[in-house]
Amino acid sequence: MKTKLRTTYLVTVLFFLFVTVGSMILFYNMFSEEFIIANNKKIMNSVFEDAQGMDLSSLTKSDRKRLKEFSDKGGVIAIYDGEKIIYFSGDTPERKKNIKRRKFDEKIYEYTYTPKANMSEGRKAIRLKGKIDQNVKTYYLYCSVKLRTLENSIGLISRFMLVEMIIILILGIPFSFYMAQRTVKPIEKLGKLAKKMENNEPINFEEYDFPNNEIGNLAEQLKSMYLKISSNLNELNNYNYLLKTQNKELIEFDERRKKFIGAATHELKTPLAIISTQLEMMNTDNDEAMSEYYESIMEEIQKMSNLIREMLNSSFEGDIILSGPMKVDSLSELLDGMKDKYMGLFWSKKANCRFDIEDNIYINMNNEQIEQAINNYIINAYEHIPEKGTAVVTLKSVGDKAVISVFNDGNNIKEEELNKIWQGFYQTDERVKESNVGLGLYIVRNIVKNHNGVCYAKNHHNGVEFVMEFNRTDKY
Structure with missing residues (x-):
């Protein structure tokens, strides 16, 4: 069972979306925690470096804004001058008092001049404890982010990405179907066009609209190939007609050759017998009568020569035109059945x-x-x-004649060439470089002659008209 290209395209796109978004979620769940922890450590270290450049005895509005950026992301910052907390990002005085007691008064010894953010015991929080000397005074900076806060953020982002994947898949299905339809539809048109070409059906290329891309280029090449094949096919039909004619001539010639050989063999027996007898008599009698025998021999030889010449002449007589069976039939129906075949062809030239x-x-x-x-x-x-x-193709009755004419716009034919164009392999000056070999009108002349008709061409002010005339008959 063949899989449709549309189905393959749709499944491929959906699989790509599912794998891509799913991989992102999986990757995020596997590595996001360590990545976020490392990023927060980096931020904490940066906060400490920024604090070293601030005047901690008198924090400006800009300094407080920079410190607040960290606390807005869920962290806590506290700065202690050895007596009181001069900056605290917490939310309540009780928490500020608890920070002072637990983080500074009881564990002041943990603060260093070169601190690094590290994970606390039990992996509950990320903390940094730094010490800064300014103006003969020591300041202590405390930064902290609870891991639970990070986990909540990770979980929230994971759920968001899951919802995002569902939305992408929901929107991706109709979008993928639309793109598959848009991609496959021109290919299906190409298939129908190729099928018509295969069945030799009339084609109107104006009915086929292709996009301006690789498929459109392929359609143009297919159209060009079809027109070229149609032209070549007509030439092949012409050659086929000549081959039929020549084949019939060869068959007839072979029959005449056989008859000629049989007749010549039979008819030559008598004079040859006379020659043989008289030659025998010449060998036995050497008198004056020999001259009479010579005259008789010469007479018989002349008869034989004349007989052979007549047989050769008769053996090559005959009509080179292919005859074939004929019957009374409707020329109107024949021509009417041909018209659809050519309308699409002319459309290719608009x-x-x-x-x-x-x-x-x-x-x-x-x-x-x-x-x-x-x-x-x-x-x-x-x-x-x-x-x-x-171009106008006309069939009409004129008196007792059936007249077919084909007129086309274009240049006139030179008057001196109007009679030459009916010769085999003749080409006008404008057609010498083209692939057409000039057999078409030669074959028309032979066919029309075989039907006891006449054919000719004549110029008009805006084009050329080719005519053939036949004797009309009754229906039966």
């Missing part, structure tokens, strides 16, 4: 191809050959029409 078909026109024809002839006319118009030009 040109317009219009069909004007009169109903109930019948001729005696080989459908495959007539379709090939019309195809060559229309392809010839497509190859010469300018961008945004117009």
